[in-house]
Amino acid sequence: xxGRTGAGxxxxxxxxxxxALSDILSMSSLAPVFEPANAAELQPLEEFLxxxxxxxxxxxxxETLRRVIQxxxxxxxxxxxxxxxxxxLLGRLMPGFGLPEEAGLSVESFLRAIHDxxxxxxxxxxxx
Numbered sequence: 001x002x003g004r005t006g007a008g009x010x011x012x013x014x015x016x017x018x019x020a021l022s023d024i025l026s027m028s029s030l031a032p033v034f035e036p037a038n039a040a041e042l043q044p045l046e047e048f049l050x051x052x053x054x055x056x057x058x059x060x061x062x063e064t065l066r067r068v069i070q071x072x073x074x075x076x077x078x079x080x081x082x083x084x085x086x087x088x089l090l091g092r093l094m095p096g097f098g099l100p101e102e103a104g105l106s107v108e109s110f111l112r113a114i115h116d117x118x119x120x121x122x123x124x125x126x127x128x
Contacts, residue, residue, distance in 0.1 A: 019107045021082045034062050
């Protein structure tokens with residue numbers, strides 16, 4: 001009986017992704033990004049904020065980004081991307097983002113491809 005339970009558990013574990021974007025993009029995991037030492041790293045993210053985002057003239061860039069990350073639409077979109085990557089059917093879309101098709105096969109593949117692309121882009125910009 002014990003062996004059957006173990007096999008079933010392994011089967012369930014194989015179906016569930018080991019990494020979820022919703023875990024990585026949570027405020028608790030992103031907290032170090034918002035430390036003052038990383039302020040320069042946050043500035044480029046402003047251009048990716050939704051253009052129809054309500055402007056709060058008293059809010060700092062950090063506060064605005066925190067509000068976006070904690071918002072329902074952002075959380076929902078991250079969950080949808082998690083689900084889409086879990087299907088493995090996004091491969092054909094990835095080259096449009098400058099990523100290999102394999103990046104669309106899982107969250108792990110997606111994150112690895114983004115990391116590799118960022119490293120290559122950084123190395124190229126240093127050469128120029």
